[in-house]
Amino acid sequence: MREHLLKFRPDAIMIEAEPSEQGRIDSLYALYRDGKLDLTTLPSGTGRSERYQVAFAMAKQLQLPSPSCIDYYASTSQSLLSTGDGIDYFNKGLKEMQITSRPLQRMAQHDSLSIYDYIALANHPDLVAMSHRVVFNNPAMVTNGTFSATGPNTNDLGKVDTAYIGAHYITLFYNRNLKIYSNILRAQHKTKAKRVMVILGQTHVGVQQELFAVNPNYHVVPAATYLKTKATKYLKPRKAAATPAS
Numbered sequence: 001m002r003e004h005l006l007k008f009r010p011d012a013i014m015i016e017a018e019p020s021e022q023g024r025i026d027s028l029y030a031l032y033r034d035g036k037l038d039l040t041t042l043p044s045g046t047g048r049s050e051r052y053q054v055a056f057a058m059a060k061q062l063q064l065p066s067p068s069c070i071d072y073y074a075s076t077s078q079s080l081l082s083t084g085d086g087i088d089y090f091n092k093g094l095k096e097m098q099i100t101s102r103p104l105q106r107m108a109q110h111d112s113l114s115i116y117d118y119i120a121l122a123n124h125p126d127l128v129a130m131s132h133r134v135v136f137n138n139p140a141m142v143t144n145g146t147f148s149a150t151g152p153n154t155n156d157l158g159k160v161d162t163a164y165i166g167a168h169y170i171t172l173f174y175n176r177n178l179k180i181y182s183n184i185l186r187a188q189h190k191t192k193a194k195r196v197m198v199i200l201g202q203t204h205v206g207v208q209q210e211l212f213a214v215n216p217n218y219h220v221v222p223a224a225t226y227l228k229t230k231a232t233k234y235l236k237p238r239k240a241a242a243t244p245a246s
Helices: 002-006 019-033 045-048 050-061 088-110 115-122 125-136 163-193 204-214
Strands: 012-015 195-196
Touching: 002 050, 012 050, 012 163, 019 050, 045 050, 088 115, 088 125, 125 163, 125 204, 163 195, 163 204
Parallel strands: 012 195
Antiparallel strands: none
């Protein structure tokens, strides 16, 4: 995978870590670059993450500075939106995404799908569009509802307008992504980089592409340009199991 991404020739790499973590990332990268960091000693198996296996490895190979931290952390569960007019429409889209993406993860975990193909499929335009639609579009159909009392959400944007509960749900996710977008802009201006590779979770891709698409100072090059796969048959949604009658 790294060989394919290297064809982009980035002169800066950005990762899903908050700017407040930059000092620690700089220290770890300095050790890694000098061959003094044993990734197996990092807590909870994090040494296997894309932060090190992709960002650090590529930055070292290209002789780049430490990856820039551009995340803004806010945890909002997809299950937070639980009731309201139009909730069936939202749930149908969510289910479609789950029965498409979850099997891919299981296949990769059990070595029946390569990590390369898994990442390539995650960046396929069809899957990016699907996840973007489920999080940033479909929820607007839900009105006059409530959030789940047990659904995690650390993003407090003030009073929830229950009449537009779905729109508020979108706002929670969009707010985080606007701040990530701002962090990317700030990091790019600081580094003066011309070719920036941003490594983020899949559900961030669609909204970040939309934000950058209308910024005349940037040209978006999707990862799918470099990550080609013949495993696209796995993107066809699997039929959801029928709910048993009560």
